[in-house]
Amino acid sequence: xxxxxxxxxxxxxxxxxxxxxxxxxxNATIVHSYLPAYEPxxxxxxxxxxxxxxxxxxxxxxxxxxxxxxxxxxLQRADKFVELLKYDYNLVIVDELSxxxxxxxxxxxxxxxxxPYVIFTTPNVGAESNVAELALGHTPVLDATRGTILxxxxxDVYDQHxxxxxxxxxxxxxxxxxxxxxxxxxxxxxxNPIKLGVTSFDTFEIVRNSEMNLRESLDRxxxxxxxxxxxxxxxxxxxxxxxxxxxxxxxxxxxxxxxxIYIAFGTIVxxxxxxxxVFEAFFNAMNQFPTYRIIMSTRNLTxxxxxxxxxxxxxxxxxxxxxxxxxxxxxLFMTHGGLKSFKEALCGKTPVVFMPxxxxxxxxxxxxxxMGLGTALSKYTVTADAMVKAFNEILYxxxxxxxxxxxxxxxxxxxxxxxxxxAWYVDKLIRRVEILGLRAASLPNxxxxxxxxxxxxxxxxxxxxxxxxxxxxxxxxxxLLAK
Numbered sequence: 001x002x003x004x005x006x007x008x009x010x011x012x013x014x015x016x017x018x019x020x021x022x023x024x025x026x027n028a029t030i031v032h033s034y035l036p037a038y039e040p041x042x043x044x045x046x047x048x049x050x051x052x053x054x055x056x057x058x059x060x061x062x063x064x065x066x067x068x069x070x071x072x073x074x075l076q077r078a079d080k081f082v083e084l085l086k087y088d089y090n091l092v093i094v095d096e097l098s099x100x101x102x103x104x105x106x107x108x109x110x111x112x113x114x115x116p117y118v119i120f121t122t123p124n125v126g127a128e129s130n131v132a133e134l135a136l137g138h139t140p141v142l143d144a145t146r147g148t149i150l151x152x153x154x155x156d157v158y159d160q161h162x163x164x165x166x167x168x169x170x171x172x173x174x175x176x177x178x179x180x181x182x183x184x185x186x187x188x189x190x191x192n193p194i195k196l197g198v199t200s201f202d203t204f205e206i207v208r209n210s211e212m213n214l215r216e217s218l219d220r221x222x223x224x225x226x227x228x229x230x231x232x233x234x235x236x237x238x239x240x241x242x243x244x245x246x247x248x249x250x251x252x253x254x255x256x257x258x259x260x261i262y263i264a265f266g267t268i269v270x271x272x273x274x275x276x277x278v279f280e281a282f283f284n285a286m287n288q289f290p291t292y293r294i295i296m297s298t299r300n301l302t303x304x305x306x307x308x309x310x311x312x313x314x315x316x317x318x319x320x321x322x323x324x325x326x327x328x329x330x331x332l333f334m335t336h337g338g339l340k341s342f343k344e345a346l347c348g349k350t351p352v353v354f355m356p357x358x359x360x361x362x363x364x365x366x367x368x369x370x371m372g373l374g375t376a377l378s379k380y381t382v383t384a385d386a387m388v389k390a391f392n393e394i395l396y397x398x399x400x401x402x403x404x405x406x407x408x409x410x411x412x413x414x415x416x417x418x419x420x421x422x423a424w425y426v427d428k429l430i431r432r433v434e435i436l437g438l439r440a441a442s443l444p445n446x447x448x449x450x451x452x453x454x455x456x457x458x459x460x461x462x463x464x465x466x467x468x469x470x471x472x473x474x475x476x477x478x479x480l481l482a483k
Contacts, residue, residue: 001026002423008430013084013102015073029087033080035073041065046270049358050278050379056147056172060179063203066098070192073101081105081196090433091426092117093214096207103206104193110209111198116433116450118426119210121217122339130177131207132215132231134465135458140173144366147172150356152378154390157370170466177462180204208458211429211449214422217339217360221411222367230452234422235339236411238347241326248295251314252329257293259331261286261391262324262350264297266338269357272303278382279304285387286313292331292395295319325350332394337361342368349408351400353390355379372403425451 001024004010010028014021021032048054074081084105092109094102096119109115121129129146132138140147144158148169151157159165184190185202193201207213216235220227227233244252252260263282265271271279286294287310294312297319306315321341324330325348334353335341342364345352352374354365365376375390394400416424432450463469 002419003426004028006423006427008427011084011087011089013080013105015099015101031080031084033073033077035069035077045268046273049269050274053150054358055175056145057175057179057183059146059176060184062098063100063180064184064188064190066100067190067192069098070101070104071195074192074195085109088113089115090430091115091211093120093426094118096121096203100190100193100201100203103203104196104198104201106210107193107201107206108196108198116211116429118429119207119213121213121215129217130180131204131458132213133173134460135455136228136231137457140169141166144363145169145173146360146363147176148362148366150362150378151354151365151369151376153381153386154375154393155369156366156376158366174462174466177465181462212425212452214425218343218364218367221407222371228455230449230454232421232425234418235343236414236418238343238412239322242320242323244320244323244327248314248316248319248324251295252293252324252327254293256291257312257329258291259293259395260324260327260329261289261292261294261332261334262297262319262321262330263295263334264319264321264341265336265355265357266341267299269336271298272301278379281382281384281387283307283309284384285391286310288384288388289391293329295324297321322347324348332391334391337364337368339364346373346404346408346411349401349404351394351404353377353387353394355382371407372399373407374400 004026010026012022012024012028012030014030014032015035016022020034021030024030089109092106092115094106094117096103106115106117110117133140142160148158148165181202181204185204190201193199212230212232214232214234217233218235220233220236263286271282282296283306286296287307290310290312292312293314295314295316297316300317301315309315322344325333325344327348330348330350332353333341333345333348333350334355335345337352337354337356338359338361342352352368354361354368354374354376355378356362356365356376357379365374368374369376375393377386377390414421429450436450
């Protein structure tokens with residue numbers, strides 16, 4: 001919106017699985033490509049994440065799945081690619097999370113026209129995060145990462161003094177680097193970028209050659225993290241609170257209610273396919289808070305039979321989450337702990353009961369508990385009694401609310417609003433392009449982007465990052481001395 005308001009012509013490739021284009025409150029050309037979700041993938045995901053604690057290396061398989069999705073797009077929506085590529089662009093901004101087609105377009109335009117591109121990342125998962133760790137010197141030893149074991153319950157924070165946790169973190173990091181940097185690009189291969197003329201497709205290489213990285217991930221809360229000019233965090237902002245539908249508003253503002261408990265687990269988590277004990281735990285626990293109004297947002301339960309629920313419980317298939325969490329009567333939010341949900345809880349200053357499922361959710365849960373923002377349950381052991389205990393811990397301990405209010409202040413305390421900062425950098429890149437002209441793809445890009453010098457660490461091989469070269473040298477010296 002800020003870019004459009006400042007006079008730039010913005011084109012958006014909307015490839016979400018919605019039948020209608022996204023509604024935007026600013027001027028932009030939308031190239032909409034509706035492609036229904038692939039049923040086999042949906043069925044696999046709906047059960048896999050309930051039954052397993054996916055290792056970080058699964059990120060590589062997610063990228064491979066995204067390559068297959070690109071194939072479906074090319075086969076069924078090739079006209080949309082033609083429409084998208086008929087325009088000339090001064091800059092491309094591409095979301096790196098599983099958008100193999102987006103990265104392909106960015107690389108293709110870079111090679112054909114020298115069009116620069118910026119990587120935008122949402123959760124702290126994927127090739128962008130790996131390159132950021134190389135460039136900024138992050139270490140998987142000191143903090144919880146996206147591959148850290150899911151917490152077992154209340155107080156199970158990441159303890160860097162725990163040797164087994166440190167070892168597990170390092171092994172998870174090695175697995176993810178190996179999957180994204182070797183297994184998928186070198187052994188499995190990407191099948192569809194070449195259909196647009198892009199050879200030797202490698203997400204690491206694409207991220208390294210971006211002009212800069214705009215990151216929505218939380219890199220300044222609960223952890224010590226270096227920053228860099230070309231890795232800028234733009235996620236520290238809160239949306240304007242929308243109005244709540246009248247029927248929901250009347251439900252929430254019932255004068256007899258002690259407050260509202262809101263439960264939502266995003267669009268991927270499916271309660272149709274969760275284990276039976278999880279389903280029973282949720283709906284039995286909700287009936288034990290008759291003096292509170294409880295809203296649970298979940299997809300249509302076509303494979304389950306709901307038990308009889310009290311009148312104070314409302315099950316909906318969609319809810320204005322931001323509005324509910326910002327309402328003063330909302331006392332508690334139960335969630336899987338995805339980045340978007342956590343940020344909205346923080347913006348609403350609402351304490352959280354986490355039940356992480358996968359990806360970055362375990363990391364966010366552990367960091368949040370360390371900061372006193374909430375408590376946690378395990379998807380493997382959750383019971384109605386455990387839920388009731390966790391809810392009461394939040395409802396009757398004001399410390400969590402106080403910590404949320406303080407953290408909210410830290411979250412937004414910046415020299416310049418994060419979105420304004422991101423828009424300023426993008427505008428500066430565009431003006432730089434207008435002065436210099438589009439860069440030829442043949443020009444060196446290893447030492448310097450349009451605005452910044454690149455750190456040497458950005459091209460550091462994984463084996464050096466993990467110290468394997470020194471390990472091998474030590475083994476070799478030890479072998480020679482032994483002889």
